[in-house]
Amino acid sequence: MNPWLDLYRQHGALRAMNDREAANEVRRVLRKLSEKPYAVLRGDAPARLVEGRVPRSDTVQYTLGREREGEALELEDLPFPLQEAVALRSARLAVLLRFNRRAERLQEMNIMLSGVRRDASPWAVAVHLPPDGQDRDGLGACGHAALHCHIGPTLDAKPKVRVPFPPLRPAQVVEWAVSQVVPTAEFEPAPWPRVEAMLQPT
């Protein structure tokens, strides 16, 4: 049981973050994803991470797209060798983040990538950190970890797989989600050669 308890604690600790810092981290990832030569998002994507603050409250949200609709990945615009590595015909990235600004706390994270495979069947991956105080869904911290990832044709298709997710910040979750759809070196934020170099004793 202890490892699951530890994971739950780590997920709780992850929530401590400054919203502006977290948003700027996401913007930097979006910028990388929208810059040529390997752009998978339309230009100026960082600008479309929309901040919304509830007046006279500490709540602030960030959504990709004003209507929370997210952004289509421009898979067909990728160079040919990269296109071959992509198993989806189309995909859409949504980012929903809500914070308590004064408490510097991530209240909710919802990063989803849904798409259509080449055989026209649906496919979705979604990383959820439920609202603060409401993250004990399901039966326990193993079967329904606080920060978890759904993978399947749709989010509610059975069996409902909820993979426990490591305590990564929103920007890294976005990086990860895109790396699953475009599994090429250009979209790998931590390529092994660099990891190995950093693992070398100094």
Next chain:
Amino acid sequence: MALNWKALAPHRPLDPGEPGYISPPSGYAERLARLLATGASTILVGGPVGVGKSTELARLAALLQGSRVACLVQLDRRENIRQLTPDQLLLRVAGKLVALAIGSLGLQVSPSLAAPLMKAGVLSEKFSSGVESGPISFTASPVALVRAAIGEISRRSTQGRIALLLDGLEKLPQSPQSYEVLASLGQFDDAVDIVAVVPWFVAFGVAEDSLPPGSRFIPLPAPAVDGPAGAAGQQFLFDILAGRLGLPSESFDPAAITGTLGGAERAPLVNAVTERRNLLLAAAKWSGGLPRTFLQLMADAAQYAQIRRGDEWPDERDLADAVADQKDSFRRMLLPGDSAALQRYDGTDGREMELDRKIRLLARGVLLERQLATGYLMDIHPLVRPLLGDGTGA
């Protein structure tokens, strides 16, 4: 080909001879050229920011080229105008005059004139080839140098007469040093025509004693863009936009769509051009006739379209947001008491308005002077009118 909205460059005036010049309905530059031809020798140019003073001055330089050595001195591109002294002004003029003589007119100048200007940093060493060889030791005051330059160049040039077109002095703050700078306009030789862009306070008699006798203040008006009299002003703005975007001027005229297209093919094209024209008409009306504001509105709206949807052409919502951005700028600029004063003097000739406030509001185009057959009247800028009495404390 994709439209290059960056080419709008609302902050950039045209340089002399640069293609794309569109004459305003007032025919301002041509009017000044006629005045100079009929004997006016010192003309002071005024007008709200963004009305096109620099572009008109550049146009005037091009118009005068045949009859005069037309020397456009863009002082604000080289100097911090706040710190400009009379000597710096005179040296800059002398330096530019010699550079023009060598670089554009192909004249040679004496080394005794060029050397001190190079030493003062107002004439580039690259003009050395146009300097005659000979003794170069010469020391003189800035006023002597500028007069020497005027004398030598008017004698050697085929045009004979020199016109100095001074841009940037409108940025002079209202201060004793500025009055001295303005007074230095009287230091040039009588044989020189002077056209200088000056601050608004000059229009109301402030610094009058400093100015050369016989100076005429001629404001550049913002063209009317609303009502029956507004058609010429609208077309002027459309033509500027089309020119900067590299489009034919009839691009925004649905009536210009003719040819062999059948009704079914023609209708959507007419609809698209009509929509664009309506958007431009709205932007023109919001601009109050100020070309810079019009270009800023369209460039801003185009950015919204590009960033939001990747669209090449803005829609109504994009323009509405660009208008909101401009209104914010005007709102932040209004000071306590402005709202009441604007409402009180709207539609009058403004003569009773407190002078400092009037100068500040005219300089920014918050108040526009509209010329009628019977005189001038004050018109509140269309972007400001909705802000009045909205509780901003202005």
Next chain:
Amino acid sequence: MREPGVALAGALARDEGGLTIVTCPDLDLRDWLVKEVESLVPTGAAPFRTTSVAEALREPNRMALLIPSDEAEVVRDLDACRDQALDPPRTQPIVLFLLRHGDGHRTLATEAPSAWSWASGNDVDPEELAELDVDAERAAFTDEAGAPPEDWLVPWRAGQLPRSQENYTRAFWAMTLEQP
């Protein structure tokens, strides 16, 4: 309604080599807004921070983030020197950070018509724009979901609504608008 990031990015891109003003509610948020601009701009803009107009003008091909130590003086200098940005032409804007009710804005209003005009429509207050119009948002939610946010959340929290992507997004929206 203007999205703060879009308005800011649009202001940075509108005039190649122009002047953008970012309005900051306080000095701490000014630091954050500088970082936000840095995270928004394309890598090629090579932004750099400076406190001086002269230094900003010396780098025409880099985005100058002008963070004044004396706002009024910087605005006066910009007013008097701005045309130096035309020759040689800048390819990247100067981005001036000013306090919302500070000396810089006051100087723009009283002494610096040229600088004000260049930046007109390009002076963004992202913090102000970020404020949600809750009444309008709640009306839109009710219209779209058929119930006010609090009412819609009851069956959602009871697990009675499908866990679809659409509903997850709607739940997120509802919780932002939820009133105690």
